[in-house]
Amino acid sequence: MPEFDNYRDNYHDDINAAIRFSGKSQAYFTQVKARYLGNELTQKFGANNNLKVLDVGCGHGDIHPFIHQAYAGIELTGIDVAGTVVDEAASRYPENDYRVYDGNRIPFEDETFDSAFAICVMHHVPPPQWEQFLREMLRVVKEDGVLLVFEHNPSNPITRRIVNNCPLDENAVLLPARQLSDLCQKTGWKDVRNQFILFTPFSTKPFEQLDRWLGAIPLGAQYFTKGVRRANKHTRL
Ligand SMILES: C[S@@+](CC[C@H](N)C(=O)[O-])C[C@H]1O[C@@H](n2cnc3c(N)ncnc32)[C@H](O)[C@@H]1O
Known part of the structure; x- marks a missing residue:
């Protein structure tokens, strides 16, 4: 049975217990990431375009309402290996498309x-x-389409403390940002960049701005790696 089927009911309580000392809830950190995602899509495609977007490992779909707020016009699909959490997401957010998959082949055409x-x-x-x-x-991403992978930053001691105290991270293997960007390049993604986020747990505008200024410094609690799919040389001929 996929690991996260065991966490269908206590997933949010376990995460909130591990981050309680920060004074913020899981929903707060989820909202921050939705805003980054919305900004990246806006920069790439312009505002409020009709985009087809895939969330791989969508879990309970917690971020999906915030994504619809951050970028209007998205057609959202979520896939995950854990059937119980996918069912939960589908019943909470019937406006999106949810599927279970085997964790190996994404069940969509190229x-x-x-x-x-x-x-x-x-x-x-x-x-x-x-x-x-x-x-x-x-x-499964179109030419010129965008990859965004958000991860915990193992260089941040507070992040390591949270991961060590969170039961659902018992088997987690954290990826340093450099390793993830190298893997993205190796697997064919282009224009790969890392941006560090969540330098403070404060949500007022000046702190949000500070987060963006510090983005190149590898100390934020999390980071995201972005990449673009470019055409293969032979398809340009
Ligand atoms: C910590 S949860 C994150 C859920 C969601 N992305 C979020 O941020 O709220 C990790 C999720 O990854 C899923 N997962 C684990 N291995 C996977 C794989 N190979 N492919 C897709 N999802 C996977 C788990 O079932 C779980 O729902």
Whole structure:
């Protein structure tokens, strides 16, 4: 049985217990990431375009309402290996499309989506499968489409403390940002960049701005790695 089927009911309580000392809830951190995602899509595609977007490892779909707020016009699909959490997401957010899959082959045709993202998923995927995970995301994204992978930053001591205290991270293997960006390049993603986020747990405008200024410094609690799918040289001929 996929690991996260065991956490259908206590997933949110376990995370909130591990981060309680920060004074913020899981919903807060989820909202911050939705805003980053919305900004990245806006920068790439302009505002409020009709985009097809895939969330790989969507869990309960917690971020989906915030994504609809951050970027209007998205057609959202969520996939996950844990059937019980996918069922939960589907009943909470019937406006989106949810599917269970085997964790190996994404159940969509090549070049279906404008963007694919994964949030705090890869550290739950066994390391020998990391390349396949990123290659599958590349396969289903259209030319010029965008990859966004959000991960915990193992260089941040507070993040390590949270992960060590969170039961659902018992088997997690954290990826340093450099390793993830190298893997993205190796699997065919182009223009790969890392941006560090969540330097403070404060949500007022000046602190949000500070977060953006510090983005190149590898100390934020989390980071995201972005990449673009470029046409293969032979398809340009
Ligand atoms: C910490 S949860 C994150 C859920 C969601 N992305 C979020 O941020 O709220 C990790 C999720 O990754 C899923 N997962 C683990 N291995 C996976 C794989 N190979 N492919 C897709 N999802 C996977 C788990 O079932 C779980 O729902």
